[in-house]
Structures are given as C-alpha cells and as structure tokens.
Amino acid sequence: MNRSLRTLLISATVAVGAVVAVPAAASAALIEDRAADDFAMTSPVASSTVAPGQVYAGNVGDLAVEGDPVRLMAMPLFSGGSAVCDDGIQIGAGTVGPGGALEITATGAVADGLTLVFFCHDTVSGGNLYTMDNPFELRSPGAGEGLPVDRAVVTGVGSPGAQVDVRTADGSPVGSAVVGQDGTWSATLSDLAQGPTTITFTQGSKSFDADFTIVSESESTPLVDPVTGGTLAASALVLGLGVLVLRRRRTRTAV
Numbered sequence: 001m002n003r004s005l006r007t008l009l010i011s012a013t014v015a016v017g018a019v020v021a022v023p024a025a026a027s028a029a030l031i032e033d034r035a036a037d038d039f040a041m042t043s044p045v046a047s048s049t050v051a052p053g054q055v056y057a058g059n060v061g062d063l064a065v066e067g068d069p070v071r072l073m074a075m076p077l078f079s080g081g082s083a084v085c086d087d088g089i090q091i092g093a094g095t096v097g098p099g100g101a102l103e104i105t106a107t108g109a110v111a112d113g114l115t116l117v118f119f120c121h122d123t124v125s126g127g128n129l130y131t132m133d134n135p136f137e138l139r140s141p142g143a144g145e146g147l148p149v150d151r152a153v154v155t156g157v158g159s160p161g162a163q164v165d166v167r168t169a170d171g172s173p174v175g176s177a178v179v180g181q182d183g184t185w186s187a188t189l190s191d192l193a194q195g196p197t198t199i200t201f202t203q204g205s206k207s208f209d210a211d212f213t214i215v216s217e218s219e220s221t222p223l224v225d226p227v228t229g230g231t232l233a234a235s236a237l238v239l240g241l242g243v244l245v246l247r248r249r250r251t252r253t254a255v
Contacts, residue, residue: 039063039126041102041119046128051135052109052183056092056117060100063124068096070121072104077114077129084127085120089181096121109134109183112159112204134159134183136206146215152189154199154210159183162203169198179203 041058044050056072064070072092073084081087091108102119112134118127136158141147147154158164158179166175166187177187189199192214200209 039119039124041117041126041128044128044130047130049131049133050106050115050117051133052091052106054106055103056106056119057101057103058119058126060096060102060119060121060124060126062100064096064100064121066096066098066100068121070094070096070102070104070119072106072117073120073125073127074106074108074110074115074117074132076111076132077116084116084118085125088116088118091117109160109181111161132159136201136203137208138201138210139184141212147189147192147212149192149194149214149216152192152214153186154189155184155186156201157183158185158203158206165202167200167202168192169200174199 039058039060041056043057044054060070070093071085071090072094073088074091075081075084075088079087089108089110091106091110092104094102094104096102104119106117110132112132115130115132116127117130118125134157136156138154138156140155152175154166154175156164160179160181160183162179164177164179164185164187165173166177166189167173172191174191175187175189177185179185194214194216196211196213198209198211200207
C-alpha cells in the first residue's frame with residue numbers, strides 16, 4: 001500500500017486533520033522519508049472549513065528550491081482516489097518562495113465535504129484534511145432586475161456535481177441544473193406567471209429564496225420603412241460603408 005493511500009485510510013478512520021508529508025506518487029526518483037514537520041501546511045489550520053478563494057500557506061523547508069512550481073490539489077476524502085497529487089483536482093498553482101515559503105490561493109472548486117488539500121511538488125507533497133463548504137447562491141439576475149418570462153435564465157454557484165432544484169413558493173418545479181466542475185450553474189425556468197414571485201433554490205441540505213418580477217418582453221418591427229431601408233442598405237453596400245444597423249424598440253411591461 002502506498003503512503004498516500006495509507007494516509008487516506010488513517011484520515012478516514014480517525015477523522016482528524018493531522019498534517020501529513022508524503023512523497024509525490026508521480027515521482028519515480030528515490031525520495032528520502034521526512035518528518036511531517038519538514039513540510040507543513042500551516043494555514044488554514046487542519047480540520048477547519050474552507051471554500052473557493054481560500055489562501056493556503058505553509059513551508060516546504062529545504063525540500064524544494066525557491067522558484068520550483070507547486071500545484072495545489074484537492075480530493076474529496078471518500079472519492080475512491082488513492083493519491084491526492086495524482087487523482088485529485090488542481091485548484092491552484094504557485095511557486096516556492098524565499099526560505100521555502102508557500103502561499104497559493106484556490107481558484108478552482110471541489111465538492112462539499114471532507115477534503116484533502118495538498119501542496120504537490122515534483123518530489124514531495126504535504127497537506128491537511130478540511131471540510132469544503134462551497135457557497136450556494138444566486139449570481140444573476142441582479143437585485144431589482146426583471147426576469148423575462150420567455151427567456152428566464154438564472155445563474156449561480158454551488159458544489160460541483162450537485163443537483164440544483166428550482167421551485168415556486170407552492171412547490172411546483174420550474175427548473176433544475178447540475179453544478180459544473182468550475183462551481184457554476186445555469187437554469188432556464190419555465191411555466192412562470194407574470195408578476196412578482198418567490199422562487200426557492202435547493203441543493204441538498206442548502207436552500208435559499210429569491211424574489212423576482214416576471215415580465216413580458218416583445219420587440220417591435222424595425223424603425224425603418226421597408227422600402228427606404230432597402231434602398232439605404234443597398235447604398236451602404238455600394239459605398240462600402242459596412243453593416244447597416246437597424247435600431248429596434250424594446251418594451252418591457254411589468255404586470
């Protein structure tokens with residue numbers, strides 16, 4: 001059994017976030033066993049709750065050279081993977097700083113739950129066990145914006161791979177989505193009545209309500225007489241003036 005797999009099993013059994021330092025599984029070179037204190041992820045503290053955008057800091061000591069590339073990898077504890085640096089998801093990248101210092105901001109996302117987050121260098125890796133808690137929230141439309149009944153698209157963020165269910169206040173389903181690996185989701189809503197309405201968004205045990213005003217939207221015919229417009233378009237082509245843009249009237253009506 002390799003050291004990464006053994007670390008996973010121990011972590012799962014005792015459910016603690018002990019600091020671990022193990023040789024990178026991808027390296028074929030002979031690597032000297034080092035104590036955990038030689039490679040520590042010091043912030044955030046082990047077993048704490050983290051989210052996308054978290055800054056992870058630590059020190060690799062003399063195990064790496066300043067400027068060496070380091071990947072920030074994450075793997076849900078019970079995902080079935082055996083090595084974080086091989087089977088995990090890259091959520092950030094950086095380089096070794098002066099004195100072996102490391103500081104990398106997570107720009108990617110992994111699913112909610114117990115998660116191993118590691119600094120992965122070519123010859124050594126080290127990290128902690130955390131609880132990942134992605135925000136579940138709406139991103140668009142913004143506050144005060146109407147939601148067109150004929151193209152009611154809402155977007156948000158959540159836990160990668162999770163199902164998002166969308167229902168009206170009376171429990172009627174009006175849409176759904178699956179959160180992408182980047183932590184974003186988009187849902188097109190249907191069967192909505194015009195006027196003010198409250199929509200409930202649910203992802204597992206998380207949910208929130210959002211108030212919208214459902215509006216109708218229609219476009220009038222172009223504000224150009226067909227005959228005149230045709231003549232102008234032909235003239236534009238002859239004169240090489242490029243594309244003729246026709247301005248349209250757009251009406252929004254809140255009922």
